[in-house]
Amino acid sequence: MSAPHAAVDVGSNSVRLLVLAADGRRITREMTVTRLAAGVDQTGHLDDQALTRTLDTIAVYRDLWREYGVTDRVRIAATSAVRDAEDRDRFFAGVRDVAGVDAEVLSGTQEAALAFAGAIGAVAVERPAAVIDIGGGSTELILGDPRDTVVGDVSLQLGCVRLTERHLREDPPRREEVRAARSMIVERLDAADEALAAQGVQLRAAAALVGVAGTVTTLGALHLGLDAYEESLIHGAVVPAEDLAALTERLLTMASAERAALGPMQPGREDVIHGGALILAEVVARYGFGSVVVSEADSLDGLAATLG
Numbered sequence: 001m002s003a004p005h006a007a008v009d010v011g012s013n014s015v016r017l018l019v020l021a022a023d024g025r026r027i028t029r030e031m032t033v034t035r036l037a038a039g040v041d042q043t044g045h046l047d048d049q050a051l052t053r054t055l056d057t058i059a060v061y062r063d064l065w066r067e068y069g070v071t072d073r074v075r076i077a078a079t080s081a082v083r084d085a086e087d088r089d090r091f092f093a094g095v096r097d098v099a100g101v102d103a104e105v106l107s108g109t110q111e112a113a114l115a116f117a118g119a120i121g122a123v124a125v126e127r128p129a130a131v132i133d134i135g136g137g138s139t140e141l142i143l144g145d146p147r148d149t150v151v152g153d154v155s156l157q158l159g160c161v162r163l164t165e166r167h168l169r170e171d172p173p174r175r176e177e178v179r180a181a182r183s184m185i186v187e188r189l190d191a192a193d194e195a196l197a198a199q200g201v202q203l204r205a206a207a208a209l210v211g212v213a214g215t216v217t218t219l220g221a222l223h224l225g226l227d228a229y230e231e232s233l234i235h236g237a238v239v240p241a242e243d244l245a246a247l248t249e250r251l252l253t254m255a256s257a258e259r260a261a262l263g264p265m266q267p268g269r270e271d272v273i274h275g276g277a278l279i280l281a282e283v284v285a286r287y288g289f290g291s292v293v294v295s296e297a298d299s300l301d302g303l304a305a306t307l308g
Contacts, residue, residue: 108155
């Protein structure tokens with residue numbers, strides 16, 4: 001007999017919790033920006049304060065899942081920041097201490113598969129479809145066939161935190177910084193094309209692009225002109241390519257304080273959202289997608305489904 005279960009996604013920018021009832025009904029979904037990837041790209045080590053913020057958040061989530069009757073059916077998975085950190089054992093020990101659960105690190109391929117599984121059945125799009133998952137430290141590109149079987153995937157060392165820390169340091173960024181950021185994206189996408197070609201597929205074969213994770217959902221909210229973040233309105237939103245390009249240019253000219261003042265901007269995302277937007281806009285333009293469809297369902301949902 002099934003029981004309530006919880007999944008925690010420890011991303012490079014945020015930590016998220018999904019608690020499901022025994023019948024699969026959602027009980028709660030939470031998100032907290034902790035910026036675990038802060039400095040990892042430069043130092044190869046986890047920042048002490050970022051690790052503390054992350055572990056404190058997991059402790060809060062532990063109390064939540066226990067409150068909702070979850071005992072031992074918990075899966076905690078980390079992604080790019082922990083994959084890249086040489087001292088990742090500090091994270092594992094900390095999670096074990098505060099939550100009593102052994103965390104795991106997802107490979108890029110595992111992360112891609114979970115993102116695709118979580119997103120593709122949640123929105124109505126043409127097939128075959130592709131999914132893009134923009135995180136803080138990495139970006140996954142996944143291509144499915146008409147039956148929604150994954151036929152190609154690639155995980156890139158390219159995320160909103162990594163790109164911003166490397167190239168978009170001024171507030172707002174200078175033109176030469178934006179050019180450098182675009183060059184990095186092009187370089188990573190060239191590598192993606194080679195990796196996908198080796199798998200016998202190309203992203204241009206997709207009839208639709210579905211975007212998941214905080215960058216994309218926030219851009220969807222901004223496109224809709226929402227005064228506050230409203231998941232029910234954001235899920236399934238369609239952002240035309242030309243509107244995405246204009247929104248990206250707007251965000252690149254704003255200072256962090258101006259972005260933070262935008263209604264649906266979640267605290268802690270304002271200083272990297274322009275980097276994430278640049279990644280999405282470049283992907284949409286490069287592969288000729290007319291729009292991107294926003295999905296609130298993503299790798300976290302895929303992770304929780306493994307416990308159902």
